[in-house]
Amino acid sequence: MGRRPPCCDKSHVKKGPWTAEEDAKILAYVANHGIGNWTLVPQKAGLNRCGKSCRLRWTNYLRPDLKHDSFTLHEEELILRYHQAIGSRWSLIAKQLPGRTDNDVKNHWNTKLKKKLSKMGIDPITHKPFGQLLSDYGNINDIIPQNTRPSDQRHHEPMDFSQADSSLTMMDPLQEQQARMNLITAHFQVINEAASSSTSSPESKVQVNLPSSPFVWSDYLVGDQEQECTNELDSGILPTGEYTSTCNGLGLDHKKKSLDDATSTTSASFVESILNQDREMQFDYPQLLDGYSEY
DNA sequence: AAGGACACCAACCGCTGGATA
DNA sequence: TTATCCAGCGGTTGGTGTCCT
Incomplete structure (x- = not known):
């Protein structure tokens, strides 16, 4: 050796x-x-x-192929959409933006886009209006711990267990572990429903304003490029067709059904559920995973 | 003009999976 | 087979510039 x-x-x-x-x-x-x-x-x-x-x-x-100029509205739109769909998988998102690195995308998200979303009253993690998020959390309290949902724990904020811990301390370790799992999965139910709430009829084009939002996203993107935004939208430069396939439910109608199916089987493990979701993401976004086999 | 607050982003840190000796 | 290294990744930090009071 x-x-x-x-x-x-x-x-x-x-x-x-x-x-x-x-x-x-x-x-x-x-x-x-x-x-x-x-x-x-x-x-x-x-x-x-x-x-x-x-x-x-x-x-x-x-690297000579890197861009060093500021992000365009189109790029910001792509980041937003992919982040909504797959979370903070910066390397995957960056692959969709020629000339940008994962570090670029991550920095731009953290310094610009996240704040813009917050100012619009939208939670940058779930892409859901804060008001709706609060009401959903209220609903969670009614269903915990019976209802379980799978999701991707890695790419979202950790759940705050502070309020739940008092009840958990009365449980034995196995019960406590199960209860925590239930809390986590319930948390991601909200996240997935937030994403699926963006769904519309299959024929409809995805608009650049955020789903379920009274705001127009393009009003907040790259301030000095507002006119460019309008022009791009008018001329159809923005890949609305692509968005239709990815955002029109982001394939999430299908995903939501799968998740519901998974959660209906209490024996399905949390890990298996996460793996299922990754497979579904691969199904929904094969272009994101193109090239992985090259490594 | 000074300095505190804030924004930006390059660089580092720590983890993971695959490769290697 | 196993311990370790390496590349890739996301999260975080710290230096620097700009804005505001």
């Missing part, structure tokens, strides 16, 4: 902002050798950096 040497001495490599000189070394190295084993790059390129740091600098900043 062999052992590979560490990629670098973490305590002696440089951290922090990159200099133009360091960038030039990376660029020169990649131009001459291409992208290969990043752990060898610092040594071969003459850099006192960790290979991981070099890889990040290249993928997030130096």
